[in-house]
Amino acid sequence: MTTVDATRARRSTEDLVDDLAHQAGIAAKDEHVKGRGGLRSAAEARRTEHGSAKDVAKEGAKGIAEHAIPDVLEHWGWAVAGGVAFAAGSVVGAYHLYMHAWAEPNAKGDNLRALHANDAVNVAVARGLAFDPRFGEDEAKMRPDCEKGTGKLLEKMDADPDLRAILQARADEGFLVAERAHAATAHIADPSARAQAMQRWLKDNGFGDRIQKDIAFQKGAQFFLWSTAHGTAAAESAKVHARAPVERDVQTRG
Numbered sequence: 001m002t003t004v005d006a007t008r009a010r011r012s013t014e015d016l017v018d019d020l021a022h023q024a025g026i027a028a029k030d031e032h033v034k035g036r037g038g039l040r041s042a043a044e045a046r047r048t049e050h051g052s053a054k055d056v057a058k059e060g061a062k063g064i065a066e067h068a069i070p071d072v073l074e075h076w077g078w079a080v081a082g083g084v085a086f087a088a089g090s091v092v093g094a095y096h097l098y099m100h101a102w103a104e105p106n107a108k109g110d111n112l113r114a115l116h117a118n119d120a121v122n123v124a125v126a127r128g129l130a131f132d133p134r135f136g137e138d139e140a141k142m143r144p145d146c147e148k149g150t151g152k153l154l155e156k157m158d159a160d161p162d163l164r165a166i167l168q169a170r171a172d173e174g175f176l177v178a179e180r181a182h183a184a185t186a187h188i189a190d191p192s193a194r195a196q197a198m199q200r201w202l203k204d205n206g207f208g209d210r211i212q213k214d215i216a217f218q219k220g221a222q223f224f225l226w227s228t229a230h231g232t233a234a235a236e237s238a239k240v241h242a243r244a245p246v247e248r249d250v251q252t253r254g
Contacts, residue, residue: 009166013214016163017121024152026117033114035121035215037222041143042115120149125215128157129168130239131223132232167216172240174220177207179237182228 008016014034021033123143127136127150140150157164181198188194202208210217227233 005162008162013167013170013216016166017215020153020156020160020163021117021121024149024156026120026149026152031114031117033117033121034213035125036118036212037122037215037218038212039115039118041119042112042146043119043144045112045115116146117149119143119146120153121215122219123150124153124157125167125171125219126223128154128164129171129216129219130243131171131219132227132230132236134230135223135226138226168243170214170216171220171223172243174211174214174217174222175224175236175240176220176244177202177205177217178221178224179233181205182224 017035018027018032021027022029027033120143123136123140123146126139127133140147157167178198181201184201185194185197188197202211211221212218223236224233227236
């Protein structure tokens with residue numbers, strides 16, 4: 001039976017990830033890494049950045065209106081693949097994430113460092129928990145050039161089984177919630193309409209905020225949809241449900 005420190009288990013995933021990033025040395029003392037699946041990769045930011053920091057901020061704000069929805073749909077887990085809507089997130093939430101990352105007049109280098117750290121967190125969670133290895137490989141392809149940071153994070157996760165247990169429990173919660181949302185919208189044939197319905201279901205059932213802020217929960221939801229698209233959802237669901245009795249001993253807070 002898995003038991004972890006109750007106080008630690010009640011801490012938010014944001015705070016746990018921030019601690020992990022500092023322990024791994026991928027964030028400076030005065031920097032904070034929360035982990036956001038909705039942010040574009042540092043590699044993508046480098047491809048789109050031109051001119052001064054002010055110009056970059058303007059370009060980012062402009063890009064929200066033109067590209068936020070297709071970027072979220074195509075890149076960060078809400079895409080339609082194999083007829084399955086990867087819709088476990090809020091486009092409105094993604095809009096605010098883009099605004100936070102791009103519309104503030106921060107230095108270009110600071111933005112890129114923050115995005116690079118965020119990339120490493122996303123890939124480390126996708127690779128470090130009990131997901132199909134191909135899921136982590138796909139995440140790494142979407143977020144290239146963060147291998148060093150990812151490796152440091154995974155080393156710290158390997159040395160901290162309590163943290164891994166907490167993150168796994170929260171990821172499995174995300175998987176199960178996405179499974180419920182998917183089942184609740186099974187009557188909708190059109191993938192786009194189903195994606196919107198799943199978003200509404202998540203919001204209506206109180207998961208809208210958590211799907212944005214809890215990277216483990218979000219990755220679990222994405223993994224359900226990834227496994228559905230790859231025809232392995234039933235097998236992966238059986239594994240998650242088999243872990244559930246153990247994980248009920250781990251108090252979670254997203």
